[in-house]
Amino acid sequence: MKKDYIYQQIAQNIIQLIRGGVWKPGDKLPSIRTICQEQGISMNTAKRVYLELENKALIISRPQSGYFVTEAPYRRLPLPTVSKPSGKDSRTLPDQLISKVYGEMDRKGLTLFSIGMPSPELLPVAKLNKCLLQASRELKGSGTAYEPLTGNARLRQVVARRSFMWGGRLAPDDLITTSGGMNAISLCMQALTQPGDTIATESPLYPGILQLAKSMGLRVLELPTHPQTGIDVQALKAVVRQIKLCLLVPGFSTPLGCCMPEEHKKAVVQLLDEHQVPLIEDDLYSDLYFGTSRPVSCKAFDKTGNVLWCSSVSKTLAPGYRVGWVSPGRYKEEILRLKYLHTLSNTAVTQEAVAIFLENGGYDLHLRKLRDTLHTNCIHYTNTITGYFPEGTRISRPQGGLSLWVELQKDIDTAELYEQAIRQKISIAPGRMFTLQKQFDNCMRLSLGLPWSEQLQKKLQQLGRIAGNL
Known part of the structure; x- marks a missing residue:
């Protein structure tokens, strides 16, 4: 283990003990000196352990007394x-x-x-500004020219590389850039539905998507949704023959913040594929996980190109840049046709700047x-x-x-x-x-x-x- 991360592992072990009830609210934790002796770490490392726990509001320091557990309200x-x-x-x-x-x-x-x-x-504005300057220097015509219809090549390359982190196997040619996440979702919905069609969604759901569906004359079938595990898979199974499209936010959806278990994602992808019902996966929030790893996306279980994976940096890096993308699977040609009709080209400078930021480790x-x-x-x-x-x-x-x-x-x-x-x-x-x-x-x-x-x-x-x- 790298020495730089020892304090994080020790802090995580203590968190698990607190949430497991070994240390209860109000209990006094071992002193910093005791932690040093038991874990074989330096005084500075031990202090970083408790600072990490204080920053997470799990413990509190009382002068002359020590550190005490404070997590009771979180579980009540x-x-x-x-x-x-x-x-x-x-x-x-x-x-x-x-x-x-x-x-x-x-x-x-x-x-x-x-x-x-x-x-x-909470955003790295100064670093993004530097990326914008670099982008304007490196792009042809300082970014005044049109991008290819599929979008910025550098951005598609780096997004494809990063797909490995969630189980994806994307190539740059699998991606189309868009003007933010909602633009990606809108293109997908327009390509796959007609007025009067029924789509299935979780409930509650981001109002922008509901407004979009309403404006397109679609019927929206809201399905029961658990606040931790997301959409009820059996409820979806019961209506799958009635729907033309399914739209889900499986990773930390707004407003519930729920995350579908992997087995649910796999079951949903298989179910919809069997009935030839496309799945639009709105994957805006999965990079904002609180645990140890990013959740796997539904797209990772897609074997036939039936999942249209949509994402952006609007919720993680630069809301105003309007930089997003979609991996539309077998529906790529329909999405490209609509992009040509509605936007043709995205803003070159912001897409290049985001690509630079994602490339250099800053993201x-x-x-x-x-x-x-x-x-x-x-x-x-x-x-x-x-x-x-x-x-x-x-x-x-x-x-x-x-x-x-x-x-x-x-x-x-x-x-x-x-x-x-x-x-x-x-x-x-x-x-x-x-x-x-x-x-x-x-x-x-x-x-x-x-x-x-x-x-x-x-x-x-x-x-x-x-x-x-x-």
Whole structure:
């Protein structure tokens, strides 16, 4: 083992002991000197172990007393209930509410719990600026020329190489670049459906996808979804003959943050392939895992080209660059035709800059820092919600991603909570935004992508008090 990572392994061992109940909330941990003796490490390494645990809000230092476990709140609140959509097509989306929430993005002084992306303070802006300069120097015409229809060659090359990390076997020619993840999904949906077709999705689901489906005249069949394991595979099996397309976010979906187990992914890919139903895999969040490794994507189990794998850097690196891609399998020609009609070429400079950043190792270093921050935020949020939100609150336990799903008592309407909170300059995403049906009125999504601070904690406490008053 590399010496630089000894402290991380020891910290992970302690975390497992805490979550396994060996060390309970309030228990005193061994002293730094004892850790040095037992583990055969230096004083500085031992201090890094406890600093790592403090950063994750799992322990607290008490002057003259030592270090104590603080994780109790993380395990106390129950999970949100499994969603139970009606099983019927619905096209009712609260467009006015969605427009209001997203229309507040530029309002000064707001605490944006509502927007599911990393705050600019968490992004490597200075390094990206250098990549932009390098890209403008190296590209033909400083990036003023059109890119090939398939997209930036350098970006497709590096994305193909990185597919090895999640079990993929992609080549550059398997990929088409797009203007962000939603553009990739839109191209796929346009290529594979016609007005009146039925598509199956998880529930709740990102409102942008629901709005897109509604605008295309599609029927949306929302399926029961578990807050930890994702879509109910048996429910999908029961309706597979009725659908033209399936769209899933199997890796740390928004808003639930759930992650489908590998056996579920494999079963879904096989089921849909048998019935010749294409699968659009929205894989935006899988790089934001909190554990030890990135989850395998559905595309890794695709043997026939039936999975259209969509991703981007919009949730991990540069939301405003609008750089995404799709590996459309056997539907490549249809996607290329639509791209030619709608966009022809993407922005050359930003695609080249992202490719440079991904090539030089900066992306993996950034991801490690971002994942650690998001995981720590998740624990801070959970502890604060446990202490300040009303009785009966339920909360998701994401193992990655940017979202925390909070379920309140049935008599609390989060659309009304939004109105009350916005007056206090707090913005949330009410649960009704994430469905076409009459459900999730007592739920909300909170973004983990804000830098944690005492001020942010006070805002979250204030939100809990407002909910309690409702």
